[in-house]
Amino acid sequence: MLPSFEDKINIAIIGASGAIGSAFVEAFTAYEKADKIYTFSRSNIDNKHSKIISHTINIENESSIALAAECVQEKLDIIVVATGFLHDGETLQPEKSLREIDENKMIKSYMVNTIGPALIGKHFIPLLQRDRKSVFAAISARVSSISDNQLGGWYSYRCAKSALNMFIKTASIEAARKFKQAAIIGLHPGTVDSKLSEPFKKNVAEGSLFSPAFSVDELIKVIDIIKAEQTGQLFAWDGQEIPY
Numbered sequence: 001m002l003p004s005f006e007d008k009i010n011i012a013i014i015g016a017s018g019a020i021g022s023a024f025v026e027a028f029t030a031y032e033k034a035d036k037i038y039t040f041s042r043s044n045i046d047n048k049h050s051k052i053i054s055h056t057i058n059i060e061n062e063s064s065i066a067l068a069a070e071c072v073q074e075k076l077d078i079i080v081v082a083t084g085f086l087h088d089g090e091t092l093q094p095e096k097s098l099r100e101i102d103e104n105k106m107i108k109s110y111m112v113n114t115i116g117p118a119l120i121g122k123h124f125i126p127l128l129q130r131d132r133k134s135v136f137a138a139i140s141a142r143v144s145s146i147s148d149n150q151l152g153g154w155y156s157y158r159c160a161k162s163a164l165n166m167f168i169k170t171a172s173i174e175a176a177r178k179f180k181q182a183a184i185i186g187l188h189p190g191t192v193d194s195k196l197s198e199p200f201k202k203n204v205a206e207g208s209l210f211s212p213a214f215s216v217d218e219l220i221k222v223i224d225i226i227k228a229e230q231t232g233q234l235f236a237w238d239g240q241e242i243p244y
């Protein structure tokens, strides 16, 4: 497992309480190579294994992100940002038309989908290994692709995830100067059964809704095969590059 990484690796998962985040924690815990697994979430989650070190984080608050990064004692081989926001189950819903664009909805989406991950990059990318392969992977979405946008709608989410892609690309250029073997990438997990996708599940073609465990197994394969030369790009669960 993870043949492209050294024997013992340290991992951080931000958004460990979510469907995809918790599947990453579970999958990495089962890997012998994983030495320390730092998990960060808004709510406390149970330490299911001695290699898991849990800490709270609110990605809408930079001090909270800085404090979380300070508790990491080792250099990190893999950082996964699995936080995200699409709807609140109540009033904040993705827009179907221009008239549904709302300042608060847009601010919330940018806070969680762009600004939070950028601040995580600020505090966590410096913790990557410098002398061997390392990966910073933020979960973006296929709908962030400007060239692939056929359907319209979901203004806040699309815009905020596109801005996340620009952060990834820009950070990858800066990181390449110091972290020559690092890949800073975005990942599209497919359509995955989670709280975030719940209201839209009925529109998904039969057999196309992934379990979090399946999606994460595929995403870990992508993290494993990715090379530093591919830094700054967005990849789908099957390893295909998604053009911005």
Ligand SMILES: NC(=O)c1ccc[n+]([C@@H]2O[C@H](COP(=O)([O-])OP(=O)(O)OC[C@H]3O[C@@H](n4cnc5c(N)ncnc54)[C@H](OP(=O)(O)O)[C@@H]3O)[C@@H](O)[C@H]2O)c1
Pocket: 015, 016, 017, 018, 019, 020, 021, 041, 042, 043, 057, 058, 059, 060, 082, 083, 084, 085, 112, 139, 140, 141, 142, 188, 189, 190, 191, 192, 193, 194, 195, 196, 197
């Ligand atoms: N599910 C899909 O079909 C799909 C498709 C494409 C992309 N994605 C992306 O995949 C990622 C994971 O989504 P998911 O499907 O696993 O959804 P999820 O189960 O709803 O997980 C979202 C996670 O984000 C965390 N979060 C939100 N705001 C936060 C904040 N201010 N501070 C700290 N944590 C915060 C949530 O924490 P709490 O538990 O505390 O709320 C939760 O852990 C997201 O970036 C999403 O956009 C998902």
